[in-house]
Amino acid sequence: MxxxxxxxxxxxxxxxxxxxxxxxxxxxxxxxxxxxxxxxxxxxxxxxxxxxxxxxxxxxxxxxxxxxxxxxxxxxxAGRGYQRGWWHDFRDVLPTEYRDFITLETGACRARSMENSVVPGLLQTPAYARALTRDVMPHLSAREVDALVDVRIARQAVLRQDRPLELWAVLDESVLRRWVGGPEVMAEQLLRLREAMELPQVRLQVLPFTAGGHQGVTNSFVIFSFPRIADLDVVVVDHLTSSLYVDRKEDIAAYGAAFARLSGRALHREDSAEMINRIHKELS
Structure with missing residues (x-):
């Protein structure tokens, strides 16, 4: 099991x-x-x-x-579907923590994501995901890279299912300006973000450099919420070599408050879209 x-x-x-x-x-x-x-x-x-x-x-x-x-x-x-999930076919290349993350993501009804370095996995293009995987894990074989990219893209099905995951993402401006895979790959990725912003289940904001220092600078994090049970939230905090799962109510409240402050300082949808378009033009 x-x-x-x-x-x-x-x-x-x-x-x-x-x-x-x-x-x-x-x-x-x-x-x-x-x-x-x-x-x-x-x-x-x-x-x-x-x-x-x-x-x-x-x-x-x-x-x-x-x-x-x-x-x-x-x-x-309790784990129903954990063994039979689509990611079971990739168990030889997926660390246990990543499989845990996918099970949380699959069962959640909402995700609030603060990203300070890379595009959220649910919004990545295949080319961006491939370049990022190669850069972050250069020791992987071509087969392992292909498998991880396949997993990254397969995860995005949660945004298209009958009851799609509601994704609210706040992206630091550095996410948009970091040339993962080079200008062509990044230009395609920026277009993908603009397309995602048109989906009713996706809310995307950009936190500009002019906002100064903020609580999301040190670590990216995701807050998962689940249907029917209000206090079931789980926070996942990214570190260099691992992820920290946080479920104490006081800690979850602190992360929720931090996300509210960050989203409050971020650009509204229209201004976020304008910044993405402007950076895309700079790459053309």
Whole structure:
């Protein structure tokens, strides 16, 4: 069984505990009705151990939860589809952290992204993604680069599904001016950003150099939100060699406040589009 991100496991446990509390059952009573030992319910609720989707369904039956959307969401948090997801075919080249990130992205309904160096993966062109992958990971073989680019492009399906992911991205101006892959590749990428801005599910703002120093300078980050459960947000912070998953409520609140301040200092949509167009002309 593939590893389920610890942040999702803890969040799942919190939600299952909340549902149990709503029924008025103790953990001992819930375990008895499920045919388990009380320690199993305790481990699930505290996120100390992985939980199978089938076990989640058993608890939801005990708690008389019939809402299909909620049942599907919680089963997804437990890992349903993690092994059978499209990215399973790329497991030999995808680090565990990246697979964790994709499962979060796939299950989310909204993503707020602050990017201070590169275009968000969901908006990258194949040429940009290829050039960036080669530059950042020069040790990879051509086959591995091809696989990672395929994954990057496949991820973008979340913006085109029946219930598309809502993406709100704030890009530092340096993202637009860094010639990843050279001027031709970058010019194509800028056009892709302009096209994405026309999608109702995409909100894109540029944070200009004139805004000065800001909280997004040191690290890029993404805040994932999930349907039906308001306090299920997870923050992913990028570092040079790894990603940090943040799920403490006070930390999530701090990142949410930081994103609000950054978006407030960024250009509005029309001015952001004008800057992208102006930089594109400079590359022509």
């Amino acid at each position: 593939e590893r389920v991100p610890a942040v999702r496991r803890r969040r799942l446990g919190e939600e299952l505990r909340r549902l149990r509390d709503l029924t008025g059952l103790t953990s001992e009573e819930a375990a008895r009705l499920a045919g388990w030992h009380q320690s199993k319910v305790s481990r699930i609720e505290t996120g100390r151990s992985s939980v199978r989707p089938e076990d989640v369904q058993v608890l939801l039956d005990v708690y008389a939860v019939h809402d299909r959307d909620l049942r599907d969401l919680l089963a997804t948090l």
